[in-house]
Amino acid sequence: MTDLDQTTHRLRAALDELVADVPAAPPHPPLLAHPVSDISSRHWSWQRSVALVSIAIAAAVVVAAVVSFGPRSTSPTSATKKHPVTPIGVRAAPPGWINLPLLLPSAGVVFDNATVATGPVPVPSTGTYEQVYEGTATTNPPWLLITTVRAQPGAVSDYATNSQTVAINGTTAYMTNFSDHQLLWQTADGVVVSLESTQMIASDVEAAAQLVEPHPATQLGVDLSGALPDGLTFGGEGFANGNTGQNQDSVFFHQGNCHAYTQVWAASAADFAPLAIVSDTTQIVSIGGTRALSVHFGSTSALLWNEEPGIDVRLQGSGCDLPSIAATLKVVDPATWNAAMSSLGAQAKTYTPHPPTTSPILPGPGTFGLAH
Amino acid sequence: MGVQQEQSPVTVADADLFAAFYQAEYSSAVRLTRALGVSTAASEDVVQEAFVRVHERFCALDNPGGYLRTVIVNLCRDWHRRQGRERRHLAAVVLVPPVSLGARELLDVLARLPYRWRTVLVLRYWADWSEREIATALGCRPGTVKTLAARGLGRLRKELSP
Numbered sequence: 008m009t010d011l012d013q014t015t016h017r018l019r020a021a022l023d024e025l026v027a028d029v030p031a032a033p034p035h036p037p038l039l040a041h042p043v044s045d046i047s048s049r050h051w052s053w054q055r056s057v058a059l060v061s062i063a064i065a066a067a068v069v070v071a072a073v074v075s076f077g078p079r080s081t082s083p084t085s086a087t088k089k090h091p092v093t094p095i096g097v098r099a100a101p102p103g104w105i106n107l108p109l110l111l112p113s114a115g116v117v118f119d120n121a122t123v124a125t126g127p128v129p130v131p132s133t134g135t136y137e138q139v140y141e142g143t144a145t146t147n148p149p150w151l152l153i154t155t156v157r158a159q160p161g162a163v164s165d166y167a168t169n170s171q172t173v174a175i176n177g178t179t180a181y182m183t184n185f186s187d188h189q190l191l192w193q194t195a196d197g198v199v200v201s202l203e204s205t206q207m208i209a210s211d212v213e214a215a216a217q218l219v220e221p222h223p224a225t226q227l228g229v230d231l232s233g234a235l236p237d238g239l240t241f242g243g244e245g246f247a248n249g250n251t252g253q254n255q256d257s258v259f260f261h262q263g264n265c266h267a268y269t270q271v272w273a274a275s276a277a278d279f280a281p282l283a284i285v286s287d288t289t290q291i292v293s294i295g296g297t298r299a300l301s302v303h304f305g306s307t308s309a310l311l312w313n314e315e316p317g318i319d320v321r322l323q324g325s326g327c328d329l330p331s332i333a334a335t336l337k338v339v340d341p342a343t344w345n346a347a348m349s350s351l352g353a354q355a356k357t358y359t360p361h362p363p364t365t366s367p368i369l370p371g372p373g374t375f376g377l378a379h
Numbered sequence: 380m381g382v383q384q385e386q387s388p389v390t391v392a393d394a395d396l397f398a399a400f401y402q403a404e405y406s407s408a409v410r411l412t413r414a415l416g417v418s419t420a421a422s423e424d425v426v427q428e429a430f431v432r433v434h435e436r437f438c439a440l441d442n443p444g445g446y447l448r449t450v451i452v453n454l455c456r457d458w459h460r461r462q463g464r465e466r467r468h469l470a471a472v473v474l475v476p477p478v479s480l481g482a483r484e485l486l487d488v489l490a491r492l493p494y495r496w497r498t499v500l501v502l503r504y505w506a507d508w509s510e511r512e513i514a515t516a517l518g519c520r521p522g523t524v525k526t527l528a529a530r531g532l533g534r535l536r537k538e539l540s541p
Contacts, residue, residue, distance in 0.1 A: 018500060021486055025482065026410035026413045
């Protein structure tokens with residue numbers, strides 16, 4: 008038996024073993040499990056099932072979709088601009104901290120209670136930091152996701168054996184193809200930088216990587232030193248998977264039978280994905296020109312969007328016309344905010360944010376796992 | 380495998396045909412999905428989605444089995460792409476089917492190959508597809524399939540050699 012025969016024989020045997028326990032087909036396709044005579048219910052069932060699958064597909068792509076929400080007002084719009092996490096609002100925040108916008112619904116609602124930070128909140132720094140850039144084509148637009156994460160030295164060394172090596176600003180980077188391209192490298196102070204592309208050729212991904220200036224490991228994030236290829240423009244940025252539990256303001260209010268609340272927090276739109284997956288229905292809607300994720304859980308509905316880069320808003324309630332309320336939300340000055348909070352008396356709870364105390368989980372060698 | 384027309388209404392007879400088609404193709408569809416590297420937990424979902432897509436144009440297909448398999452190849456590619464992104468957001472719990480040590484070694488090497496290499500090897504040497512069928516499913520030329528198969532086998536031999 009030749010080497011070729013041996014390898015293919017072993018491949019066939021291994022795959023046969025892998026799929027040996029595949030079950031037989033269920034008695035009926037789940038979508039056809041209705042009386043044959045009832046063709047109308049069969050049609051209904053198929054439409055409903057296709058809709059359910061569509062929802063599943065929508066949930067699956069929602070990570071990409073929500074990360075790319077256009078910023079509402081003050082965000083950069085060109086890839087030539089730099090995108091550090093900068094203080095937002097009227098007060099300057101120290102490095103590593105961020106001001107949450109003071110967001111209130113318009114007059115006509117009754118404030119019930121609130122939990123608000125007394126000042127800037129720490130930027131979550133134990134997760135990953137992401138920026139997304141996208142092309143303008145309406146079908147199959149190019150798409151680039153830049154991610155940074157702290158990692159142990161040598162976190163990407165395993166990629167040396169199965170990847171093409173590329174020099175990025177004096178550092179060895181690894182290009183993997185599946186069939187889109189991903190470029191990975193680690194900076195001197197331990198930050199792993201990943202460029203994950205869709206509909207881009209390898210040389211354009213490499214050209215984009217040459218523009219990336221990673222921030223120090225203590226901050227995470229990247230700047231760009233020029234315009235990206237393929238006409239890619241900035242789509243959004245933020246932190247994901249970090250310890251963001253306390254980094255938020257919540258304001259509860261009601262108007263008639265509508266009971267709702269807003270949450271404003273420092274995080275990434277990618278954090279919306281789990282919500283979308285567990286909701287009954289998921290839609291992308293437009294709120295005053297801003298793309299928002301609309302989800303429903305029984306009688307409760309929620310809208311989520313990027314208010315500004317790195318800042319997410321959730322408006323959730325029962326018995327409400329949420330899009331109308333969302334349209335009236337506005338960022339107010341500190342005096343208006345303080346007056347609204349004062350009106351709540353003891354119902355307004357404040358907390359003083361502290362830097363996250365959890366130790367970052369640093370991916371080690373061979374565990375970074377971005378590519379296949 | 381071609382589509383004769385865009386959409387046709389589904390009749391009772393069509394539904395019975397589809398049910399028979401589902402019975403006949405389900406297990407092999409799940410096996411193909413698993414062989415293309417999709418996790419045990421996700422493979423049945425992928426197959427279910429593939430059948431839904433086939434159903435949308437079932438009446439217009441002259442080779443629904445071929446169409447189903449092409450859809451599966453594409454859905455598996457999408458699944459692998461999503462995995463790359465989701466791994467950063469979710470702690471993945473992957474159920475690995477119990478296989479022998481030798482098979483596991485080969486499957487590990489297979490999993491590290493680029494998706495197109497892996498797909499070509501699985502379709503050519505396990506599922507016995509022709510190079511032309513693989514080229515159609517992957518949207519490339521038969522010559523490319525031949526090249527990918529040679530590279531994939533070469534990598535397998537190199538990685539598995541003592």
